[in-house]
Amino acid sequence: GAVVSQHPSWVICKSGTSVKIECRSLDFQATTMFWYRQFPKQSLMLMATSNEGSKATYEQGVEKDKFLINHASLTLSTLTVTSAHPEDSSFYICSAPAGATTYEQYFGPGTRLTVT
Amino acid sequence: GESVGLHLPTLSVQEGDNSIINCAYSNSASDYFIWYKQESGKGPQFIIDIRSNMDKRQGQRVTVLLNKTVKHLSLQIAATQPGDSAVYFCAETWGLGGGGNKLTFGTGTQLKVEL
Numbered sequence: 769g770a771v772v773s774q775h776p777s778w779v780i781c782k783s784g785t786s787v788k789i790e791c792r793s794l795d796f797q798a799t800t801m802f803w804y805r806q807f808p809k810q811s812l813m814l815m816a817t818s819n820e821g822s823k824a825t826y827e828q829g830v831e832k833d834k835f836l837i838n839h840a841s842l843t844l845s846t847l848t849v850t851s852a853h854p855e856d857s858s859f860y861i862c863s864a865p866a867g868a869t870t871y872e873q874y875f876g877p878g879t880r881l882t883v884t
Numbered sequence: 885g886e887s888v889g890l891h892l893p894t895l896s897v898q899e900g901d902n903s904i905i906n907c908a909y910s911n912s913a914s915d916y917f918i919w920y921k922q923e924s925g926k927g928p929q930f931i932i933d934i935r936s937n938m939d940k941r942q943g944q945r946v947t948v949l950l951n952k953t954v955k956h957l958s959l960q961i962a963a964t965q966p967g968d969s970a971v972y973f974c975a976e977t978w979g980l981g982g983g984g985n986k987l988t989f990g991t992g993t994q995l996k997v998e999l
Contacts, residue, residue: 772927802986809892811973812928812989861927863987871916871977871985875927 774876788848789879791862797842798864806859818845852883894994903961907974907990914976919959922971969997
């Protein structure tokens, strides 16, 4: 089946620095991708919808200037956490729709971000 | 919307028993539902889905039941195995279908299979 990859799988950064997370669709094109954040023992919370060639759509309460999303190609979306702080430490997961006529989404393996 | 607690509900079952995981959804307009399995440190994995025009759907060892009247969804796992230990999430969506439809996830249930 189709695969979505994420890089890196885990990252540790110092407070105040920025971190970029990549999400790739490996054998299919995705004009839309989704970014989720998941804290320990909690559910996935949608952060934003990444749109190829246009601006991302952010969910209420998500700071667009802090979580920069770029969807520069049909197979790559990036999430940059700017000026990271310890409270940004979380599991970040991306997904891509399985097709134009289905609701199913393929999920990436996630990226564990730890800010020290 | 869903409230997110600090502790996932836990369901403990004996190996070989059947498991039933429940989910209450909030949007009466939702017309498509998915169950995902998430193992520790990994992304969600698709298990089974169901459309709102159905009340039951079966897969391999899994059955999803949908009760739209009370906005309730359940996942039944037959002959539960140790490899079934994971967190299970239901997700809902609505709209014209496909592409950019957003999923809303439930709070999740931790399934623990005891030997």
